[in-house]
Amino acid sequence: MRKWLKSIKKKSVSVGVTVKNALANRRGEGFVDTAVKILMAVVIGALLLGGLYLLFSGTILPTLTQRIREMFNYQG
Structure with a gap:
């Protein structure tokens, strides 16, 4: 029991120093x-x-729109 109380006291002192x-x-x-x-x-x-x-509005979206139109413009 004394060892346990001593270790608790040491830990509380250590925590107190850290907080300080x-x-x-x-x-x-x-x-x-x-x-x-x-x-x-x-x-x-x-x-x-x-x-x-700028990249999407100028490069990617027009190409994507064109590809979608070509894909659904099937006349076979």
């Missing part, structure tokens, strides 16, 4: 860094979606 160190830690990510990351993600996403839209 985590709360005392002043390193952190600033708001500006996060805003720049979000802005970069939005801009890159918009460019990617714009490129896909």
